[in-house]
Amino acid sequence: MTSQTEKAKTFQALHESGCFIIPNPWDMGSARVLEGMGFAALATTSAGFANSMGADDYEVTRSMVMNHSRALCEATSIPISADLENGFGDSPEDCAETIRQAAASGLVGGSIEDFAGRGKGQYSISAAKDRVAAAVEAANALPFPFMLTARAENFFSGTPDLADTIKRLQAYQDAGAHVLYAPALRTLADIHSVLASIDRPLNVLMGPFDGFGPVEAMAEIGVRRVSLGSALANAANGGLIRAAEELQSTGTFNFLKDAVGGKRLMAIMNGRNAASD
Template sequence: MNQHQKAGAFRALHEEGCFIMPNPWDVGSARILQGLGFKALATTSAGFANSIGLQDYEVTRDMVLSHAAALCEATDIPISADLENGFGDAAETCAETIGLAADTGLVGGSIEDFSTALGQQYDLEKARDRVAAAAEAANALPFPFTLTARAENFFTGFPDLADTIARLQAYQEAGAHILFAPGLRSIDDIRTVLSSIDRPLNVLMGPRDGFVPVADLAALGVRRISLGSSLSNAAHGALIRAAQELVETGTFEFTRDGIGGDRVAAIMDADKA
């Protein structure tokens, strides 16, 4: 698929029902996930940062866009990106970031309403203006770039459901195509959000207080499920446990859980079979 076709396919996924959009952290993990049959992927800011020895929010816009371009070049399915807060407080910067993201081959991206520089969420009017600028830039592209607007309340220490909903409603009015409030605590929270918006909702692996199966989220009306840095964390967990075994016991039991290079290559190249 070319970029226009990927963009159309990505929009269609949100109309067809609920789907999982996993988050690779490098080209190899992206090709593995594609080979296993996932229909769309999204970058992970924390996973990517950790893969190059940095912490979340320590990467620059150029670094994120270069990473996104590499993933798009290596795969044949739609990819959306975690574009943090648009890499700047100004609405104009958010719009610029959307245009640059489209140039990499991406067909979607998310904009947060939290400023790392300020250490807090933007006030509602400013947050809405930033989404509006990003949406205008997305809609001006020659293909349907899917903009996701994120309300970061539950991720940044302000777990106010009413404020979260007010923000999501403002962002849908500003033109966001998908809404996302990572960290919602319960099924009831998700149900309340769904009843208050008229855009597809992305959730982060379900409610924070206890993950539930995809089928249950789909039954509620959730359209998209992302995984954040969880796959990257799982991979790093396996690496750390293996290394600790070597240091502490000098044994090699960790190899029992490994997958051979031939199998990995076969999954990566499944689309070529």
């Protein structure tokens, strides 16, 4: 069994050795599939998990997220980082406590965002920096290297101001964040600008939103980590909805051509990526 310290050191090393994909499972089964497919690390998705519980993003509680994270960590043997939303509270101490609970759940990384919640916008740069600093202090006090990611949510919060995004990321860098992340940057030029302004590993969400490119293109310009957010969960739910629509409209079963049989699924989950059912 891989210890949490071993997972943490592996995760830290991934950020030092080039660009890697960190896909986002939404339950234990999808986590085991992604591990079985050979990915080196995973990250939770707040939206994907919430949807799997029949809820919308930002409707789950900290305890729900910690129980979910613990289940994923226990189901796999590779490093897992978590989407910890805004730290589940406005104060710096809320963020610090969330990191301590994240570590206790088995996680070796987690992100704190500067979005205060729907209808509330972003925290001021000063307040957001204090929150990141508290999270970093809690992370650095752990007996293993917990990778704290600080997120600038401008392009998700309705204020797509690149200059402000960069100021925020620089502030979070000054606060000690180990990884920086500004989801939904629009263009490759935006990503270039961010990379030129920071000296920490940068996570991007599937590349520039105005035209997703291959991960190789992200690696070439210096991106260290590429995550998928809720994309895999959305794709799985899309397959379910299309199958249901076909059943309702034509009563046919053409959707089965894209199905995966139980034999192959279990082979993948057990680390044997069988080519057929």
